[in-house]
Each structure stands twice: as structure tokens, then as C-alpha cells.
Amino acid sequence: MASATPRPVTLRQVAQHAGVHVSTVSRALDPERRHLIGEAVLARVEASARELGFRPNYAAASLRRGRSMSIGVLVPNMTNPVMGQIMQGAETALVKLGYFPLMVSMRSGASTQLVAERLLSQRIDGVIVATAPQEDVILRTLLEAGIHAVLVNRPDKLGRLSAVIGDAEHAMALSIDHLHALGHRRIALLAGPQSILSGTQRLNAALKALQAHKLKPAAVGLCDEYSRDAGRRACLQLLASRKSRTGAGARFTAICAANDILALGAYDAMHEAGLAIPRDMSIVGQNDIPLVDLVSPPLTTVRVQHHEMGMQAARILIEEIEARAANGAAGQASKVVLFRHEMVVRGSTAAPRS
Amino acid sequence: MASATPRPVTLRQVAQHAGVHVSTVSRALDPERRHLIGEAVLARVEASARELGFRPNYAAASLRRGRSMSIGVLVPNMTNPVMGQIMQGAETALVKLGYFPLMVSMRSGASTQLVAERLLSQRIDGVIVATAPQEDVILRTLLEAGIHAVLVNRPDKLGRLSAVIGDAEHAMALSIDHLHALGHRRIALLAGPQSILSGTQRLNAALKALQAHKLKPAAVGLCDEYSRDAGRRACLQLLASRKSRTGAGARFTAICAANDILALGAYDAMHEAGLAIPRDMSIVGQNDIPLVDLVSPPLTTVRVQHHEMGMQAARILIEEIEARAANGAAGQASKVVLFRHEMVVRGSTAAPRS
DNA sequence: GTGAAAGCGCTAACAG
């Protein structure tokens, strides 16, 4: 008993065991330089390493090479499933590229400044930033220290950094095209608060998508916040005006909501009005938040591929870092990747009753 | 322009700037040893460090001290909000204790073996394990390498490791007590699959909680999986038997589900049977998964404090690591912390109609 | 209180 933490095996020990020099072992174990080593020696070294259970000491390698091969992944918090997907995607891609992701959240209780210091002390080679622009103190600190950054889910106002962001126009077009393909021509919009960016952006995108089919919205309900109740109220109002009016435009058969929460509010309104989904009204949401596949009927919505966005951000970051290492800091153009979304067709949409 | 990544400031530079020796700076900047330094020198060193923007190089410190001050946090995946909370809690506590968390998921696409190697190469001082027992290959590899581990949300079958787990008895007692306090006496149970641990555990806990009130379940519905539809079917069956039987026991007024998903299935069944929640039937879930506050009526459930569990696991781990460093590996007893839960009363429960 | 010197484990010139 009492196995007093066996001290990790070093390169030196492997070298001794294999009867060669340390540097030979170092080369043999590096996939990039193993071809420099004779086959016989290579085999011997590998056998020794395996037998002794050698694991390279990253700290020592970092110190020597001046690169840590680790990348910070900065998120506002880790409990949000969207952030989870971004982290997961970034991890997958980074590991595959031979880097180690360091996940760091702003909800750690540490001050903004300390979060930056922590990352800097780890000598990260780059950082993927998914935090809100309000927290840019960190980003600035990191950039000043010469850390390369790529943004996820938010654009860079200065246009200096590459960013991977969602394509709002594409997203709304998917919703509208889906309804149109089902045969809907009288479509009402349930828009989010026009005081915030995504609110106006999505409304405009929806109008544009309708226009592409030479349509105008049958009605537009404005919600003053992204809450279920706001969606419900706006929707009830829409239904009321539908009755009072007789024009063709007012008799809509489908609702395109700016967001899943608002769509769920529309569910409530339909319920109260005694209308069945999707028989009397088709409803489509936006975002595919968790559990909307569990409501009745399961919500048709548009999924943002946050996982892929995380992967893409990682790939761009590493590419830029390695380009910089090769070509020097000279003029790299920053990319903006607009991400495609995907339609998730479930039970809340159907062809209109003829 | 062309700021070619300024090389990080080293201790040596700070020493030069302050006109003292490197070792003096090292001592001055370590809160544990700064008292060894004269006040004047201390002030001078600190000023220099700040002025030059010195950040300690953790890799160098790790190498020298033989401890990385970093802790692995192993989760099955990062997209699950439960895991998010555990990671978040662990991060908060670890950072406060001066450690750096390395979040690693099994969904990274890397093989189990490689995930372990990665952690080992980082020379982590310990690991918090929130993965399922199926993935114990990793855990075994880490333990064999002498890494200290603490489990979250799962017990150690061998009783060697400390674990922070939910208290199923407490959780079910909260549900039952809540229903009892509202006046319910004829309570049906919706149990999960008896083939898995949490299924039997929760059922037994519920029976025990009822017994504490000298009650027996009015009925027990067994679901063969944790799905909404399984909950619905089991619940419909319960309702059918309720009609056919006339005994007092069969006419239950409340349902206590083993899980939120099953509870949502019960919602469906009530809907189909034309019963209103909570007027005709009270329903209580378990877990408080995201969005159950958005269903109609909002689900009354029991919340597991995963965030606190993550924090607690971190504290225990560090405590044990530091005790081991101080006292040697000698016989440490492993702790099992049963975590308290909290009732979240929302709209799905009410007093029974008299 | 402070300085000097050694070395953690590894990689990267430079020799041969």
C-alpha cells in the first residue's frame, strides 16, 4: 500500500532504458520529426516509452518552445446550453488540431482583470471569445498582450478580428420558405423588441424573405420583450384584429415568430382562442432552445449550429496563429464567417386548410 | 504598426528594473513568502512588476515546483445544463482556491485513452469526475498515475474516493411533503425504469417518504424509460385503473413523478383525459430542467443544486490534495457528501378539491 | 533580508 504518488517518467529515463540520448527520444516521440530517426532505434524508443508509461510534460515543452499549445475559450457562463455547444465545438476542433482548450467563464467570481491575468499567465497562444461586448476589458487586455483572438456570435466593431456569427437573414428565410413551401401565403410575423439589434434585424430579414416570394406580412405583432407572455398578448391582439377586419390580408394561416419563447406564447394564445396547431394555424419559432421538442405539438423551428460555430472559430484561430508564426505578423485579413442555419421541422407546421 | 508579439516580461527583467536579485523578486511576488522581504524592497519590486506588466509564467513555475496547480474537470459533455452548472461551480471554487480548472469532455471526439493522456501530460494535481461509471477507463488510468479524484453525482462503488452526490431520499421527501402539506392523501407515483439505479432509488425514497406520513401510494405507474411518452402511457394506464376500481386508494388527487420529463408526460395524459392541472390533479416533477417553468402550468419540481455540488467537490478535492501533500499519503478517509435539494413551487400543484 | 547557484523536463541549434 501507500503508493506515494509515483513520480512521472521523464524523457531521460526513457533514453536510459532504450540506451540512446534524450534528444533522440524527443525526436522519436514527435510525429513531426520521427522520420529523422532510424527504424530500429525508433522501435526501441517507442517500446521503452510504452513500457515505462511515459507522458510528455507539457509544462516543460511550453517553457522551452515558448508556445503553450493551449487556447483560451472565454464564455459569459457555462450553464447556458448555447455556450455549452460553442465550448464543445471548440474543444473538438482544438483537440484534433493538437491544442488544449482552457475554458474560462466570467461567472467565476473573479474580477474581469483577474480572468485576463489568469489566461495570460497560462501563456495561451490564442483565445476564442464568446462573451458579450460589454466585457471587452478582457479582450482589450489580451489583445494588448499580443494574444490572437477570434470572436464567436458577435462581430468585431473595429473589423480587426475574425468572427464567426449567425446569419439572421438566412435564418428567417428558412422559416418563411418553409411556410411558403407548405402553401401558406398569408403569414403573420411575431417580432421581438425593436429596441435591440436582433429584434430589428430579424424583422427586416423576415420582411425581405417574404418579399422574395412577392408577399407582404398579413400582420405584424410587436412584442415588447422576449417573454412567453409578451408573445401571447401580441398574438391575441393579432387574432382580434383578424376578426374585426375582413380584408384578405388579415386572415393569416401561419405565424412566424422571432424566437422560440415568443412562439410558445403564440401556443398559449391559440389555446385561449380555441384554435388547434397546426390544423388551424402553423407556428414556427427560431433558435431551437432545449425542450421545445417536448411541447405539444413539438415546435418547428430553426437551429443555430453553435457547435459548428465553435469548431469553425477554433479552426480559423489556429490557422491564423500558425500563419502568423510562419509569415510574421504581416497584414492578415480578418474573416467574417456567416453561419448557415438549419430548419428543424416538427409538429407545429402543416399545409393550410384549403 | 507590426507589433510583433511583445515577448512576455520575465522575473529577471523585473529584478533588473528594481535593482535586486531574481530570487528576491520571486519571494516578493509570492503572498506566502513576501513577509521575508524588507518593506522598501517589496514596494520597489511591486512597482517594477506593475510598471513592466509582469505576469508569472505558470509553465515555468509548474516545472520547477512539480505541481501544476491545475485540476481536471471531467464531464460527459458540455452542452448539458447540469454539467454546465457543475463546471461553473467547480470553476468558481477552484479559482478562489488558487487553482486552474481544465474542463475536458468525453465528447471531444478523442478516444477515452487520449483524454486521459492529455490530462496526465498537463500534470494535473487532481481531477473532479462527473462522467458516468461506464467511462471508468479514464478514471482508472488517472488513479494509477496517482492523481487524486473526487466524484460528482455518482458514488464510488469501491468506497475509496470521496463523492458529492444528490440525496434522493431528501429530494423525494420534499415532493411528498409538499403534496401532503397541500392536503393530498391519495398520491400516485410515476416511477422511472427499475433497471437503472436512480429509478429504484427514487421509488424507494418516495415510498419511504409516504410511509413517514403513514401513507401508501394510491397507485404506482412504472415507466420503461425516461421519456415523455413513457410518462404519458403509464399515466393513462393509472387513470384507466382509477375508473375501473372503486376503492379509495385508486382515486388519487396528485402525481409524484420521478423526473420532470415523466411529469410532462403526465401533463399530456391529463390533457387527453380532459383533466385540468392543478384543479383536478396536482403534478410534481423532479430535477427542474430548463424550460419547465415555461410549460402551462409551470411545473412544480425539486431542484438539485448542481452548482453547489461542483463547488463542494472542488473544495473537498483541494483539501484532500493539500492534506496529502502535508501528511503524506497516509490513510485518508473518503467522504461522501449528500447534497440537499430545494423545492421549487410553481403552478402545477394546489390543494385537492374537497 | 538578500544573493548565488542549481536544476525541474524538455527542445533546438550545432556538431559529427
Place this chain on the structure above:
DNA sequence: CTGTTAGCGCTTTCAC
């Protein structure tokens, strides 16, 4: 192809 040598930046004896 393989060995030699010199550190990366830091902490930690041991002197003074």
C-alpha cells in the same frame, strides 16, 4: 542519423 550543449523562467536550497 544521433549526440552534445545550452538554456526556457521559475523556485529553492544554501550561503552570507
